[in-house]
Amino acid sequence: MAEVNIHGTAIVVGTQGLIFVGPAGSGKSTLAFTCLAAARRLGLFSALVADDQTMVSVRNGQVLARPPATIAGLIELRGSGIVTVETLAPAVLHYAVLPVDLAEAERLPPEAEDLELTPEAILPLIRLSGRAPDPLAILAAFIPFNGKAPS
Secondary structure, eight states: OOOEEEEEEEEEETTEEEEEEOSTTSSHHHHHHHHHHHHHHTTOOEEEEESSEEEEEEETTEEEEEOOGGGTTEEEETTTEEEEOOBOOSEEEOEEEEEEOTTTSOSSOOTTOEEESSSSOEEEEEEEETTOSOHHHHHHTTSOOOSOOOO
16 A cells, blocks of 8 residues: 555554544643653653654555655654654554543443554544543553553
């Protein structure tokens, strides 16, 4: 499949690739950056793949992500500015994360929910409060993180 530009922020924690998706202003970059920082504090490998624009393709059944060259290594922290962070690209994506507003979200979302990035790129979806004080802890309830870097 040809690469498709997805509006989302992709990161890697341990060996798990995550892409945060949702409308502009929903907190994708902030949640992703908070997870990166929390992973580092726990001694887990973590790196940014791409912020805001993520080039997605499927190769050998794996969903791959990389940044456009012009924004590689940069992440926007809304209200604070743009910062440079460690990156890893390309990276395999394993999960999609959708920031939600708890006031509007369903108490229990559908089980085994998937998100179609493209017809060929479908990932399990995890909904996550944009105001979670420790979003990585919530994600860890669903994702088996480990400290290794992807091979």
